[in-house]
Each structure stands twice: as C-alpha cells, then as structure tokens.
Amino acid sequence: MPSYKLTYFPVQALGEPIRFLLSYGNVEFVDERFNEEDWPKIKPTTPYGQVPVLEVDGKKIAQSTAISRYLAKQYGLAGKNDWESLEIDATVDTIHDVRAKIAAYSYEKNETAKQEKLKIAKEVVPDYLKRLDDQVQKNGGYFVGGALTWADLTFVAILDYLNYMMKENIIEKYENLKQLKQKVEEVPAIKSWIEKRPSTDH
Known part of the structure; x- marks a missing residue:
C-alpha cells in the first residue's frame, strides 16, 4: 500500500478534492497543513512553486486536478470508458x-x-x-x-x-x-x- 502525504495551506480550497478522494479510497494519509508564514520556506521544495503537493512513497507531484484524476483512476471514479x-x-x-x-x-x-x-x-x-x-x-x-x-x-x-x-x-x-x-x-x-x-x- 503506497504512503500518501498531502501538503497544503490550513484550508479546504484546492486541497479538499484530494482529501475527499483519499478518504474515499480508505487510505491513510498525512494531512500536512502549514501556516502562511512558513510558505516562503516550503515553496522552493515544491515541484512548481505551488501547492497542493502530494507525496506518493516520497515522490512529490503537484497540480490538484492531475492528482485528483490519478487518484480517481485508482479508486474506480474515473468513468467506465x-x-x-x-x-x-x-x-x-x-x-x-x-x-x-x-x-x-x-x-x-x-x-x-x-x-x-x-x-x-x-x-x-x-x-x-x-x-x-x-x-x-x-x-x-x-x-x-x-x-x-x-x-x-x-x-x-x-x-x-x-x-x-x-x-x-x-x-x-x-x-x-x-x-x-x-x-x-x-x-x-x-x-x-x-x-x-x-x-x-x-
């Protein structure tokens, strides 16, 4: 089972579709929420200088829609054809x-x-x-x-x-x-x- 960690601001917004999907998939995930003032430190560690970022077994990926589509495919929510x-x-x-x-x-x-x-x-x-x-x-x-x-x-x-x-x-x-x-x-x-x-x- 892969390990998942989501890094985002302490709000729902664009992180929430990913959190819904991980919850739907019944997988444990680390829901890391950082404060606004820590963003300048975190930004350089992200793939494109933006969040949400999902880490899957330590590999980082960004772009909330792409992440959601990937998870949807894993959990049978991406359509029948x-x-x-x-x-x-x-x-x-x-x-x-x-x-x-x-x-x-x-x-x-x-x-x-x-x-x-x-x-x-x-x-x-x-x-x-x-x-x-x-x-x-x-x-x-x-x-x-x-x-x-x-x-x-x-x-x-x-x-x-x-x-x-x-x-x-x-x-x-x-x-x-x-x-x-x-x-x-x-x-x-x-x-x-x-x-x-x-x-x-x-």
Whole structure:
C-alpha cells in the first residue's frame, strides 16, 4: 500500500478534492497543513512553486486536478470508458472555470476592478451553475454516467471555498446540485472525513 502525504495551506480550497478522494479510497494519509508564514520556506521544495503537493512513497507531484484524476483512476471514479473519462474531465474543467471567475473577483485588491469582476461573476456563474444543474438532472443525479465520479467529489469538495469567496450559497437555487451535495456528503467515507477534518470556513 503506497504512503500518501498531502501538503497544503490550513484550508479546504484546492486541497479538499484530494482529501475527499483519499478518504474515499480508505487510505491513510498525512494531512500536512502549514501556516502562511512558513510558505516562503516550503515553496522552493515544491515541484512548481505551488501547492497542493502530494507525496506518493516520497515522490512529490503537484497540480490538484492531475492528482485528483490519478487518484480517481485508482479508486474506480474515473468513468467506465474513455468517453465518460472525457465527460468527467470537461465537467471538472468547467467547475474550475467557475472557480476562476469567482476567484478573480475575490482576490482583486483594486476596488473599481473588484466591482467590475463581481459584475462578471454574477452574470457568468449562474449560467454555468444552471448548465451543471441540468447535467445532473439528465445523468440520474450525478454529473456523468448516472454514477459517482471524481467530478461529483470535486464539486462538493470545493463548494465551501466557492461560497466563501462569493459570500453566498451559490447553489441555493439549484435543486439537482443541492441533492448532489447531499448524496456526496452521505457517502460513508466522505461523511467520516467531514466529521473529523479540521474546522475551517473554506
């Protein structure tokens, strides 16, 4: 059994999809969370100067989506065939497009630019969410293939982060996405992870 260590900031954000997947796979993993002030020391030790970083038997790898896809393949969450894998990838990329639009607003320091980016987020994000909601409805309550995949885990895992940045519950009006969230959070391995993880707001 490989040994896993995840290194990330002390928040959910981009680390959480990986933590969901490792929990789903029922593997022990070291959940290393460092403080902001230690980042300059840690940064040079990472492959691309960014986190999350997953160590698998001491080998370091970065890029949260690539790590998630790798783990999903190990745990049977990457689709039943190449086409489903492609649909999952497209869905995950779309979820990260939503994140990018919200983050552009959230991290903007200039007040004028911030308002402009908020306006864009408020126009674009509901359109994405409506399409994702329809997708879940068409696919038997999941994003792809009528079954749980890493697209579902990714969405639910970063939802707190999206809500935190947007300062609202972004799925409030989307019944299918709300049901999906509930379903993912009720998967026993995910449920027990949520119960024991450190408490953070995003």
